[in-house]
Amino acid sequence: MRVRAEKCVVAFHTTAGAMAMEAACKAAELPGRLIPVPRSITAGCGLCWAAPPESREALEELVMKKHLDVVGIYAMIL
Amino acid sequence: MIYLDNAATTRTKPPAVAQAVLEALSSYGNCGRGGHEGALSAARTIYETREKLAALLGGPRADHVCFTQNSTQALNMAISGLLGPGDHVISTDWEHNSVLRPLYRLRDMGGAVDFVPADRHGRLDYGAFESLLRPETRAVVCTHASNLTGDAVDIEWVSRFAKEHGLLFLLDASQTAGVLPVDMTALDIDAVCFTGHKSLMGPQGTGGLCLREGLEIRPFAVGGTGVRSYSETQPWEYPARLEAGTLNGHGLAGLCAALDFLAETGRETIRAWEDALARRFYEAVWNLPGVTVYGDFSSPLRASIVTLNIRDLDSAEVSDELAERFDIATRPGAHCAPRLHRALGTENQGAVRFSWSWFNTEAETDAAAEAVRILAREAAEA
Structure with a gap:
């Protein structure tokens, strides 16, 4: 298994929310990728955005600016 | 993939x-x-x-x-x-x-x-x-x-x-x-x-x-x-x-x-092929240390699905590792089947589901089994 490292993780209410995040991050040239949502956020299914921890501020700004539909932004070891 | x-x-x-x-x-x-x-x-x-x-x-x-x-x-x-x-x-x-x-x-x-x-x-x-x-x-x-x-x-x-x-x-x-x-x-x-x-x-x-x-x-x-x-x-x-x-x-x-x-x-030809691949995978992984496979493989008639967990690892993490490192697409999480997950005791962990079709091959199946073997070994060593 890969070496775990701290990540900034953004979770969403819907898959559409995850797609909007990916599109917004791509347009803003912010790093990260979609991954299956970890059980520590929610037991179930879905996608979340995992990014380097130093991008948190930029991600928060993007979420506010684009009114993205997020459940929360977390610092996690993944 | x-x-x-x-x-x-x-x-x-x-x-x-x-x-x-x-x-x-x-x-x-x-x-x-x-x-x-x-x-x-x-x-x-x-x-x-x-x-x-x-x-x-x-x-x-x-x-x-x-x-x-x-x-x-x-x-x-x-x-x-x-x-x-x-x-x-x-x-x-x-x-x-x-x-x-x-x-x-x-x-x-x-x-x-x-x-x-x-x-x-x-x-x-x-x-x-x-x-x-x-x-x-x-x-x-x-x-x-x-x-x-x-x-x-x-x-x-x-x-x-x-x-x-x-x-x-x-x-x-x-x-x-x-x-x-x-x-x-x-x-x-x-x-x-x-x-x-x-x-x-x-x-x-x-x-x-x-x-x-x-x-x-x-x-x-x-x-x-x-x-x-x-x-x-x-x-x-x-x-x-x-x-x-x-x-x-x-x-x-x-x-x-x-x-x-x-x-x-032929429906039966398709069923037999998918079933053979799923059972081939099952036989390769069911007794690996740390691997838990769910379901009853004693029945001759079943859908070509093998669902498993590796130790207590998050199924989302295992599925992502399979995708990113081995280019193998599986489905983690709850699979919209909450009652059965609760019965199996996997409500929190979820599970990693592998599922076959007519177009899968033995080589793909063996590669997937090898990936599970590697991940199980690494999980044991961690």
């Missing part, structure tokens, strides 16, 4: 499917709307698709195959169109949310539902069917095979039970249509709900219900049908009764081609 998420949708389709959709996109009018060649071409193909599905599922008549977007819509139509306040339903812990949520909604509207329980190994307690009976029980609604473990319900047994007690029997064949045998006439099944994009290998956006004659379903939606336009009510004849609005003619052309492929190749 090694695609082993065929229980979610078959990614590789027979080549004729894409070709049929492409041809339909450039030539079809709207089925039942007009008598020109474009409209007739669409109508002919759609009718042919009904005929092939009725033959495949043992349905009594082609015009009792009604099309929907998917299984979920078909199940909603059947459950909400046949049952109502005061009715009691027996279902199982194996169900997908496509059955559970319509049943929970029925319960919230004054109906009642009980579930045949699954034990810690996922096995259903068939004795519970009898004990859950009530005077107001009207139907059994159940899956043909669990989308989580691949285990199949003994539908002959359920059919006998339903018949003995005068109950409707609605079958969710989402994971089995085109692979496991279904003969709704022989088994007295009232409605078989299916999707086109999984084991039938057709396009997404296709699905439907195959109904027995005399089954009276209240329409879920009403609207344009291309016939009896001055009537204020929905035509009562099937399939128009359940098909308000334009059908997905382009998608159904693809499904029609997929059904041809299935008939030419």
Whole structure:
């Protein structure tokens, strides 16, 4: 298994929310990728955005600016 | 990519499917709307698709195959169109949310539902069917095979039970249509709900219900049908009764081609190949240290699914590692099957589901087993 490292993780209410995040991050040239949502956020299914921890501020700004539909932004070891 | 998420949708389709959709996109009018060649071409193909599905599922008549977007819509139509306040339903812990949520909604509207329980190994307690009976029980609604473990319900047994007690029997064949045998006439099944994009290998956006004659379903939606336009009510004849609005003619052309492929190749040939691959994988991983496989592999008839966990690792993490490092596509999490996850004790961890189709190979299967072996070893060393 890969070496775990701290990540900034953004979770969403819907898959559409995850797609909007990916599109917004791509347009803003912010790093990260979609991954299956970890059980520590929610037991179930879905996608979340995992990014380097130093991008948190930029991600928060993007979420506010684009009114993205997020459940929360977390610092996690993944 | 090694695609082993065929229980979610078959990614590789027979080549004729894409070709049929492409041809339909450039030539079809709207089925039942007009008598020109474009409209007739669409109508002919759609009718042919009904005929092939009725033959495949043992349905009594082609015009009792009604099309929907998917299984979920078909199940909603059947459950909400046949049952109502005061009715009691027996279902199982194996169900997908496509059955559970319509049943929970029925319960919230004054109906009642009980579930045949699954034990810690996922096995259903068939004795519970009898004990859950009530005077107001009207139907059994159940899956043909669990989308989580691949285990199949003994539908002959359920059919006998339903018949003995005068109950409707609605079958969710989402994971089995085109692979496991279904003969709704022989088994007295009232409605078989299916999707086109999984084991039938057709396009997404296709699905439907195959109904027995005399089954009276209240329409879920009403609207344009291309016939009896001055009537204020929905035509009562099937399939128009359940098909308000334009059908997905382009998608159904693809499904029609997929059904041809299935008939030419042979359902049993396809089942045997998928089953052999799934069992090959199972045999390679079931006794690896730290690996837990769910489901009953002693049964000869099952969907080609193997679901597992590695130690206490998050299934999302394992599935992501399989995708990123080994380029193997699987499905982690809850699989819309909350009751069975609770029964298996995997509600928090989820599980990693591997699922096969006709187009998978032994080499892909072996590569997936090797990836699990590597991850299990690394997890043990961590």
